[in-house]
Amino acid sequence: ADLSTEYDAARLLTHRAAYLKDQKLPYNKEAAMAKLMASELAMKATTKGIQILGGYGYTKDYPLERYFRDAKITEIYEGTSEIMRLVISANILK
Structure with a gap:
């Protein structure tokens, strides 16, 4: 339920920014x-998936291993999560 709620929130933030x-x-x-919410949600969801699969979540036999790596890089590329927080804070304080 939490992941689904956060997913909808990330989608709505993305649509709002695009609008x-x-x-x-x-x-x-x-x-x-939108980027902060989506990238952190991706990490949260894939981490939970790996916890569910246990050691199998890290093997290349399951696509979750790749999803986890892809999710992690979204927290770094195009501005780290910390930079996104600074951008948000600076805009709030304007």
Whole structure:
């Protein structure tokens, strides 16, 4: 239930940022919020999956191993989660 709720929240944040961009309105904060939420949710979901599968979650026999690696890199590429938090904070304080 928690992962599903967070997934919907990440989707809505993404749609909101896209809408603002389409309307030529400022969207930096919303884009950072969407990326932060989605990348951390991806890590949370894949980590839970690995816990469920145990050691099998780390083997190349299951696609979860690749999903976990892909999820981790989303926390780093295109701005780390910490940078996204700084962007969000700076925009809130404006």
